[in-house]
Amino acid sequence: MQTRPLLAKDLMTRGVLTVPPGMPVNILAQMLTQRGISAVPVVSETGQVLGIVTEADLLRRLASAEDPKKGLLAQILSSQNRQAARYARTHGRTAGDIMTTGVITVEEETSAAHIAHLLEEKGIKRVPVLRQGKLVGLVSRTDLLHAVLDPPPSIKAEAGTEDEQILRAIEDERGRQPWSNGAFVFADVTDGVVRLHGIVRSEEIRRGMCMLAQRIEGVKRVIDEMSVTSGVVMPGL
Template sequence: MAALTARDLMTPDVVTVPPDMPVQAVARLLADRGISAVPVLDREGTLLGIVTESDLLRRLAGEEDERRGWLAGLFADPSRAADRYARTHGTTAAEVMTTQLVTVPEDATAAHIAHLLEERRIRRVLVVREGRLRGIVSRADLLRALTAPPDRQEERLSDERIRRAILAAMRKEPWVDTFHLSVEVREGVVELHGFARDQATRRALRVLAETVPGVREVRDLTQPLPAYLYLMP
């Protein structure tokens, strides 16, 4: 998965709209194409923003906004209120679009993109090169990273290299007690021996081993950590 990049995952033929397209036409375009967002480009191809389903729903919901009283207006942020008014009453793509864009270069890894989607709580990122739109990577596109076949070079890794890689990964994690654990690898099959503190640790150890290149199977043969070992420093 780490080898896959935005260039591999992105949808390159992106449907775009001009900034002066009416909101109703944008909504119809999304419905007809079965897509959830469209980037907004000017005549020179410069990326200006993106109109998403959320932007359109926000505009629709804004039709029932109640007018604030004068007292509430004293404590409101005028800039935020003005921005919300424009986006909920705008009639063109430029007026309702999201301008705070999350973009990545074409060589951004799948892991980095997934981190951005999770951290920013968004559904897609725009792929750009020198300010020009090259494609879009959505959550659905990232699923391809999870189902991608493993690198064939991983199959040629020796058992000893796999074992060392697992031990190295374990030493980086504060929750792993390597003193009470041992790792054996035979033809890509990993066996975990020793003692694990609890069920969560056993599950995490399995996940850790499974992510190491070349691992074909993980067998958890660990046992619960004896009570007397809890008292050891």
């Protein structure tokens, strides 16, 4: 059983292949193909991350050949800075020319949950891991699957009979989840079997309530007797 949350240092791929900013693009593309990798960090001589080159950066270079020609008005209205930046990246000759800059990075002690949040929020597939500002690894979406294999811990209940403990734990967890305010739901517990009945306003809240009950330590089974209504549900009414 995992005794602490998984961290970047537990999941990261070590010994990551890196390239200098001056590496020619054609050699870089050949390297990605031969190694079967989809991205490579670009680092300085001192090991600091300057950017990252991905398959998307290389494909953007190829796709630019069929960029539609803009009319005069469109050119005036569009950002010249943006046009110039795209031109430089799609016609660059080195890794430093075409790399994506402003790379999101994490530290070795960053939790897997926070990394997953960053990947989802920023729409990226991987993050470099740093130690004192220098690259020591890379965490990708694939690496995070190892964290998924370690299930969330059960929620422990306080003192009382077992069924009372379960019921109290359900109510305590509901108090920590704002979305459950949209559920007019009651729970009955008998011999570890939780019966949920009442009204919720969406299938998502219904599934959330079932999962909440299932996470409570000692629960043997959850019986869903909830009804979904499209109206606004106000608890306590």
